[in-house]
Amino acid sequence: ETTVPWDKINDVIDAVTRMAEEKHTAYGLPGRPYVSPRITQLYHTGVCIYFTHGFSAKGVADPDRVFSAIEHSLRETIIAHGGSISHHHGVGKIRKDFMGDTVSPTTVELLKAVKQADDPDNIFGIRNNIFTE
Secondary structure (H helix, E strand, O other): OEEEEHHHHHHHHHHHHHHHHHHHHHOOOOOOOEEEEEEEEEOOOEEEEEEEEEOOOOOOOOHHHHHHHHHHHHHHHHHHOOOOOOOOOOOOOOOHHHHHHHOOHHHHHHHHHHHHHHOOOOOOOOOOOOOOO
């Protein structure tokens, strides 16, 4: 899911669809890629888009690695075309690589300080987001 300004909706959807098709071809995956965007929330500033995508892994060596690489490319595409890193599900492990492009080093330090104050034993969200160290 992502948040997208009103004037970027079609750009993001079209770019993600194209990238999914390109990666499908590049990895030689069987069948056709499946991409289904849906707008779930509306705001004055834009919308939340959920992308459901699927690729056949039949006969594909190391499908987890392939799917992870495709997911990463699709997230890069979303951000490059005006979408956000996330809407409300958080960043977690899958999207943590994009934090450096999304928040400042000062914000990272602030978040780490808050986590240290609230969770000094590092119980919650271990190895998620910016807390991977």
